[in-house]
Amino acid sequence: MYSIQNDSIHLGYVAILPNMKQRILVLGSTGNVGKPLVQALTDAGETVVAASRNSAVARLDYSDPSTFAPVLEGVDRVFIVSPPGHYAADQLLAPFLEEAFKQPRKFVLLSADGVQFNDEAALRKVELKLEASGHRYVFLRPNWFMDNFHTFWLAPIQAAGIIPVPAGEAKSAFIDARDIAASAFAALTSDRFDNQAFSLSGPEALTYKEAAAILSRHAGRKIEYQHVEDQAFIASLIQAGMPRDYSEFLTSLFGFVRQGYASTVTDSVKTLTGKEPISLEEYASRNAGFFLP
Ligand SMILES: NC(=O)c1ccc[n+]([C@@H]2O[C@H](COP(=O)([O-])OP(=O)(O)OC[C@H]3O[C@@H](n4cnc5c(N)ncnc54)[C@H](OP(=O)(O)O)[C@@H]3O)[C@@H](O)[C@H]2O)c1
Known part of the structure; x- marks a missing residue:
């Protein structure tokens, strides 16, 4: 999918120099988790694309494929939120994931604790799709907010x-949504937690x-x-x-x-963020x- 030439990695027509900071796409950026996450990433100097249906800067609607490519440009990490109210998260997210999988990227998914016991759960189906994609991922499975x-x-x-x-x-x-945002921040900005799943609790x-x-x-x-x-x-x-x-x-x-x-009380927030929940x-x-x- 990509090749290394002259110390740079060529992803189609985008050339990424090693250690060069790329964009982080935060979906659900106006939500309980997305909002504090965007703030934390921005404060840390990351380049953030804060997207949602009503975002003035980066409009993305999972139901409108024409909105996918513009917000994915130059993005190497994606925070995915499935909006509550949608029973079939896997179906809603499928077209977006198909587009996002076209480039090597890391995906941090806001999932839910318990889905790991049921492969038919919609968010578990999204997890399985990410696992099978070959892309790097982190699954955050919070308890009730x-x-x-x-x-x-x-x-x-x-x-x-x-x-x-x-x-x-x-x-x-x-769990406080701020701790989920802090955990997502850690998962997005460090490679240490790649390809792992975390049950998050207060x-x-x-x-x-x-x-x-x-x-x-x-x-x-x-x-x-x-x-x-x-x-x-x-x-x-x-x-x-x-x-x-x-x-x-x-x-x-x-x-x-x-x-x-x-x-179940877990120590995952501490593991990810270094702080007590x-x-x-x-x-x-x-x-x-x-x-x-
Ligand atoms: N609440 C709990 O106790 C709990 C526990 C475990 C897991 N979870 C999971 O956490 C997630 C909810 O996170 P949250 O509380 O941060 O959500 P939230 O506050 O309800 O925010 C939802 C976000 O999604 C955006 N959105 C809605 N429809 C969209 C669409 N069609 N396309 C693109 N963006 C859309 C919304 O912005 P716009 O309206 O501008 O699009 C908003 O930014 C759910 O997947 C839920 O299963 C929740």
Whole structure:
């Protein structure tokens, strides 16, 4: 695919001198993970192409192949985010990956913990495609985001001081999206983690009841966890505007939570970033303003 001539590597018509910094394409750049990642890379002096459907600088829509080639120009590393709400991530991402695979590149995929146990899971299918491609990759498999409390679950918290999800009494090792971004930064800017997968978690596993107590303390108001049954939860997601297939998929994931599969605390954030992960206390303190009526 490429050849070495006169100390430079020729990739088609792009010549890359050894150690010359290339561009990093960050997909989902306006999202929970993409935004702090773009900031960290920019602060570190990397050349970043921050892309999404609504990006003013680099418009990329997975559903519009005409947007792929312009943002991939001169890019040697790609951070991939599959947007939530899309049940079939593998199908959505396939045309983009086909284009991106035309040049040697490294891919850091925002995947999800648990997919490694199910080759039929959409994000696992994306992982398998990257593994088979021969390109370098890093898979980041985070636990449930702390950030869900101020995004997905925010409306009932603000309106009624409740977190109505079907999690039972099980614990989850919630992670702050900033730690996922910091892990992605490490995976993109170092070769040490290439061709490895990391299950990312926060520093401790908590029940939703315990999490609600922490949010309450920092918000200065009563916030309670309320277990809801699957069907009621699906109905509430659909009412909030989520597609039915994704609502059912998300609800099925809570089945794994109830069985304790989300409770594993890992040291991957420390391995990747050199720092301890952010606690829910710290997250709640920073985001307390969200949880007010
Ligand atoms: N939330 C959790 O607890 C959790 C746990 C484990 C794994 N994950 C995984 O994390 C990912 C979500 O990450 P996130 O929270 O950072 O996402 P997010 O905040 O919802 O951001 C999604 C990003 O994707 C872009 N986007 C949406 N549709 C697009 C399209 N058709 N083409 C190109 N870009 C598009 C959005 O920008 P525009 O609207 O401008 O396009 C936005 O930048 C999902 O794959 C999810 O499975 C989440």
